[in-house]
Amino acid sequence: MNMRLIAGIFFVIACWIAGPLQAADSASSSFIVLNYHDILEEEERVPPFDRMAVNKEHLNDHFAWLKSNGYRVISIQDLLDAMQGKKPLPNKAVILTFDDGYQSFYTRAMPLLKKYKYPATLAVVGSWLEQHNHAGTNKPLMTPAQIREVAASGLVEIASHSFNAHHGIVANPQGNEQSAITTRLYSSEYEEYEKDEEYRKRIFQELEKSSEQLLQMLGKRPRVMVWPYGEYNAIALEAAKNAGMPLTMGLNDGANTLADAAVMKRMIMTDDPTAERFATIVTKLRTGRELRVAHVDMDYIYDEDEEQTEKNLSAVVERIKASGANTVYLQAFSDPDGDGNADKLYFPNRHLPMRRDLFNYVSLRLRKGADVKVYAWMPMMAYKADVPLKWYVKEWRDGEPQLSRHVYTRLSPFNPEARQFVGEIYEDLAKSCDFNGILFHDDGILSDFEDVSPLAMEFTHKVWGLPAEFDAIHSSSELRLRWAQYKTELMGQFTDYLTNKVRFYRPYIKTARNFYSLPLLKPYSEEWYAQSLPTFLKHYDYVAVEAMPFMEEAENPKQWLAELVEKTAQTPGALDKMVFELQAVNWKTQQDIPMPVFTEQFQLLKKLGAKHIGYYPDNVFHDQPKLAELKKYFPVEIKD
Known part of the structure; x- marks a missing residue:
């Protein structure tokens, strides 16, 4: 059958x-x-x-x-x-x-x-x-x-x-x-x-x-x-x-x-x-519990030497258990060059190379050994695959559609073959692995110059009723915003499709999706991202906003974080779903965030009413964030 x-x-x-x-x-x-x-x-x-x-x-x-x-x-x-x-x-x-x-x-x-x-x-x-x-x-x-x-x-x-x-x-x-x-x-x-x-x-x-x-x-x-x-x-x-x-x-x-x-x-x-x-x-009813999320790179755990991999995993499990985290966003794809694209996968599948059959094992070890819920952190569209170039997102450049130059090499959500390709990857994940949820990666973005592939533009014109030419859309601020809103919803529906692929085999899983901060702080920027809080709240159990002021080069990080919480609170029910993800590393300087700063930001978020708080990345080798400090304030008191 x-x-x-x-x-x-x-x-x-x-x-x-x-x-x-x-x-x-x-x-x-x-x-x-x-x-x-x-x-x-x-x-x-x-x-x-x-x-x-x-x-x-x-x-x-x-x-x-x-x-x-x-x-x-x-x-x-x-x-x-x-x-x-x-x-x-x-x-x-x-x-x-x-x-x-x-x-x-x-x-x-x-x-x-x-x-x-x-x-x-x-x-x-x-x-x-x-x-x-x-x-x-x-x-x-x-x-x-x-x-x-x-x-x-x-x-x-x-x-x-x-x-x-x-x-x-x-x-x-x-x-x-x-x-x-x-x-x-x-x-x-x-x-x-x-x-x-x-x-x-x-x-x-x-x-x-x-x-x-x-x-x-x-x-x-x-x-x-x-x-x-x-x-x-x-x-x-x-x-x-x-x-x-x-x-x-x-x-x-x-x-x-x-x-x-x-x-x-x-x-x-x-x-x-x-x-x-x-x-x-x-x-x-044991509902409404606060989340404390550690975002873990599987590439930190993996080693070509299986014995070393086991040592790395044991250290991660003990660290997560001691930290007070109750949820782990665990990378299910391999990205050794750090560009955010999936080169290989950590589970058996029919489309991409498997680096090692590891995700199910690590998920089980974390769930049993650290008593946490594990979300499979997966790209929506960013897969480096041997597929036709026409499957990928195109941007308007030099007067014509060309392969996008964005760091994320994304398969187009407008292409039915590409959608099926990604859907089968998610299906294979659910068949062979047991986990509690999915975190959709932050590759789910389409700029105001994307997607202009032939299929995307045909869909834009025939289904959404917008002009068939890019220049006609881009010449009007009202049409650009409408175009972005349609794309935002389209990607939400695409992740619903992926979720359903998983829920056939794992019906109880929850969903979360990474959310850039700018569309929250300045909703008109949906035009540049195809992301919006109302749409995300409709499609996902949780929204994981990048609460990372140093990455955004905020002049006043505390004020910036306060505005992030304030903007969230303006939407009824949003604080119940929003996960504020702090950064543990300043990627601009390649330095770890000092623990007094990290602790201050965590406590500020909590004081302002944030319920769910996490951080990225968790680095067992650098002890970052510092475990001795983290376990003092990160745990949530469980009240049945």
């Missing part, structure tokens, strides 16, 4: 799930899903602690808090009834879920569910039931008889947690393991990844086997698929629907509407929250 057909099926699944929302009461269509695992007695809470285990007394406190604060615990059938327009969801609706089928659900959680008359969903792993315990922890599991008993109580919906996919499989040449649901198995024997059809067949068979097992055990197929580790993609969703499970659950924080029923967000209970912390989790 080709990818376009799969995407179409995914869209149909989403529409099938979301369709009944129109008949429901939209004012009562919001709900949250809470996730628990093992439930312990107080005396069992001994080291090493299971971060996902919850004290039975605390669980009782959680249930009591929900009851006393007007929350209504609903069943899966209540959710389906609301989707079909039979009755609206109650206000403050909550779904309770318990993963893995531990014996403690039967002995400790179930009595509390009966006490409060709360329905719940229990997700079980088929192969574990056959082993009678969790192979990784040796924790006892419920028996099939106990599962049938709780299912017959009328309070418990039995969901699939896969048959045998709640584990990792080899995901890269370094031998790391990642989710069996979303990972392409890497064969060290053949030095190759699982092919598309092999992967698809494995996932379909896995979910069908789980559904069939529960049919044999309970007399009916499960309606809900709970994704192991919260990992899923469009192919997995299609397989779940095919196996009779149109409702699925991930592990992202936040609230749901009925339109989210195809993949519900769930808030996992970790570190045994007290009633007070539980109240904060439920009311705040």
